[in-house]
Amino acid sequence: MRVLFVEDDPMNRNVVRDMLTIVDVDMAEAPDAESGLRMIEDENYDAILMDLRMPGMDGLEAIRHIRARADAKGQTPIIVITADMAHDLPQRCRAMGADHVLSKPVPMDALFDTLSEVIDGRSNVIA
Secondary structure (H helix, E strand, O other), X not given: OEXXXXXXXXXXXXXXXHHHHXXXXXXXXXXXXXXXXXXXXXXXXXXXXXXXXXXXXXXXXXXXXXXXXXXXXXXXXXXXXXXXXXXXXHHHHHHHOOOEEEEOOOOHHHHHHHHHHHHOOOOOOOO
């Protein structure tokens, strides 16, 4: 399995990479939304992990760009990983096209379960 993590904080990327290494998931990293969109253009991923608050383009806008694609990449499962857990956030993320929302710090079992669920095709459930 290959995932892309779009996250501006290198420490958060390191933590998630270490967790995914345990289950042999290959994780590519983008330090901002613009870089993530370029990487999606060039590579195929089984899932995208997306932070929301980043300098420049935010995660919701990046999700909107991904979902606007007419090709199969526009349907790649997207899991939002965020420290912002406003009461309406899951609904806003779903409206933009996210499949799941996980709060930081992400429990390892929640990350593994959510990745398994979206890869199995049972997406569109907010965790």
